[in-house]
Amino acid sequence: MAKTNLPLEFLLLALLATLWGASYTFIKxxxxxxxxxxxxxxxxxxxxxxxxxxxxxxxxKLPRDAATWKRFLFQACLNSVVPFTLIAWAEQTIDAGVASILNAATPIFAFLLTALITRHEAASARKLVGVVAGMAGISLIIGVEAFGGLGDQLLPQLAVVFATVCYAGAAIFGKNFRGLDPIVPAAGSLLAGAVLLIPASLVIDQPWTLAPSAQSVIALVCLSVFSTALAFAIYFRLIQTLGSVGATAQAYLRVPVGVSIGVLFLGERLSDTIWIGLACVVIGVAAMTIPARRTRAAIAERG
Structure with a gap:
């Protein structure tokens, strides 16, 4: 079995974080x-x-059997149709930076789903600390409005959190495509998602009546080409080389990217509470995804 080239995989992880970090601004x-x-x-x-x-x-060629396309369709629901739409809807009212921070909890939910359902990893004390820190961060970000129950931003923020849970499930389910070229499940799931979304768009939005601005069209093109097509090809490769939890590690790398782009180009500002929540989320995710020293050699030998 060929050894995993960790420097290359970590470079791809950083690139994926950048591509997905920029997606929040493109969506906004x-x-x-x-x-x-x-x-x-x-x-x-x-x-x-x-x-x-x-x-x-x-x-x-894409597979032609119905079983594989059913898996593509399920993956599409978890990885694009539901989370993409929820995040786009939420960003009509919340900042791109806030969406990026909330979405950084993907590895937390990936770990919880793994520990509670698939159970193929040990629930170490360090990872438990990571879960607690990450959840504390989410509470700080949406806590004031959640506890008050009257915040205008509560529903869109919770929508992003639910999208994050979907991403975590997609990372775990994505292991079912092992053995396929990474671009195959990426293309298959995106096309399956389009089959679901296009009829909904025709009925709900009647796109022929829209008059999008040049900025929105350019953002859509960048979002589609770089933050989706290229990003998905990298993502499915990383699921095969680094595993489901490892592939979601880009979540804490993309937070500074998403927040910085939102601040620099959209003029967004974050409150002190959100900055504290950001720190907790990053610490929590890092605690769960950075391998312990004694396991790094074993990871480097995995193919």
Whole structure:
């Protein structure tokens, strides 16, 4: 079995974090004049078509059996249809930086699902500390409004948290595509997602009546090409090389990216409480995803 090239995988992890960190700003600009369902329908269709073209250029065909496409469809619901739409809807009212911070909890939920359902990893004390710290961070970010029950931002923030749970489930379910070229499940799941979203867009938004701005269109193109097509190809590779929890480690790397872009280009500002919540989330996720020294050698030998 070939050894995993960890420096290369960590470089790809950082690239994935950057691509997905930028996606929150692209979405924020996109939903200014493009409704969420239509934005995400176009995102999945464009990205899936690009990856399909890449597969054809490489002489690789998508599977034709119904069982594999059912898995693509389920993966699409977990990894694009539901979370993409929820985040786009939420960013109509919340900042891109806040969405990035809340979404950073993906490894926390991936660990909880693994520990409570799949149980293929030991629930160490260090990881338990990470879960507690991460949950504390989420509570600090949405806590004031959650406890008051009257905050205008509570529902969209909870929508992003639910999207995060979906991402965690997608990372675990994505292991079922081991053995396939990483672009195959990326393209298949995106195209399956487009099949679900396009009819919804036609009914809900009637996209032929829209007049999107040039900025929103450019943001949609960047979101589709870089933060979806390229990002998904990298993501499915990392699931195979680093595992489901390891692949979600980019979540804490993308937080500074997403927050910084939102602050620099959108003029967003974060409260002191949100900064504290950000610190707790990053600490929590890092505690669960950075391998202990005694296990690093074993990880380096995995193929």
């Amino acid at each position: 600009i996109g939903v200014e004049t493009i409704p969420p369902v239509t934005l995400i329908a176009a995102r999945t269709l464009i990205a899936g078509t690009i990856l399909l073209a890449v597969l054809r250029c490489r002489g690789i």
